[in-house]
Amino acid sequence: MRRLLLFVAGMVIVGACASGGGVGDVPPLPETSADELQDLIAGTDHPLIINVWASWCIPCRSEAPLLRAAHDAFGTEVRFVGLNVRDGQDSARAFLNEFELTVFTHYADPSGAAQGSLGAGGVPLTLFYAAGGELVELHFGVIDERTLALNIDEIIRRSG
């Protein structure tokens, strides 16, 4: 049991350490409003995924590589949009640079008003829409690979 406790303590100490990264050549994120976001959703002719994130959101870090993988696999069939909320431009750009998430479009929502129009608060948040803007799934919190893959399959089939 002593070895087990030492291992857990070691993990906690390692987890307490942190460092940052640069913005690279990531351009500033364009700001969006509630109306613009709703227009984007209603006008989509492809299945749509909106991921609400922030650089200060630790769980968002863990799902960022998954979103990139999802875009790599389904980017031609599904439209991916990132909504960066209540964040600074430099921090957000550093986040995108670190995870190479510039493969899809991200908007800045510094006041959180656009997110408010989605009907849910908090980050991370992932919304799945069928073509035409029908909300299929609203996932609160960190998303895992299976849930992401399942909901992508669901919105593709419902849009078909």
Added chain:
Amino acid sequence: MEFTLLWAALSGAGALYGALWWMGRRDARLCVRDLWEIALTAALVGLAVGRLVAIARSGVNPFSHPGDLILVRAGVDTVAATAGSLATAAWMARRTRFEQLDGLAPAALFGVAGWHAGCVFRGACLGTPASLPWAWGQPGSEITRHPVELYTALLLAMAAWALFRLWLRDPPAGMVTGLALAAAGLSRLATEPIRPALLAGPVWWYAAAAVIGGGLAGWSLRFGRSAGTLPGPSPLQ
């Protein structure tokens, strides 16, 4: 919502401990406390190794934000986690060679079955579309799907039960461990085609686990000695 993974993990740990406790009541050779400690430590080490490899494989330096290691929800590399767990368990049980691992293996399979069955807490049981009577869909959806995680749990539980019955018959040392590894690989191999995935699953590794496990069982049949009584004092005491 964030605690759903914890509930799934607890169902796995509960199944593991329940199986160990029950096996301990059936056979006095089993030291439940030692095996529980081996299993728990192996699981935690496996989780850490799997998470580390998953972060590195996604192209992110795992040491730039070491805190990400704790966030297991978005990815744990199955192969690395399994290898880390097996290596840790083998090292902790090194003094008794396969005898302790043979005692642990059926309970470990029950634990993994419990983890898969914990999909009901996570709302993540479903696989590819199916029109079978027991298939169901996501809330509000007309598309029904295979409950693939429950299939896996069922296969693992049946294998665990069969291996426990075998273990009671005192087979050559290493056989139960080998067969358990093979059963774990085969159960994933059988259900992988109906599992939704973003990334190509490590199918070849599941096949490799089945072959290595089968090889170990064959080797033990040829060269292994019966476990009989566990030799010497426990390495954890």
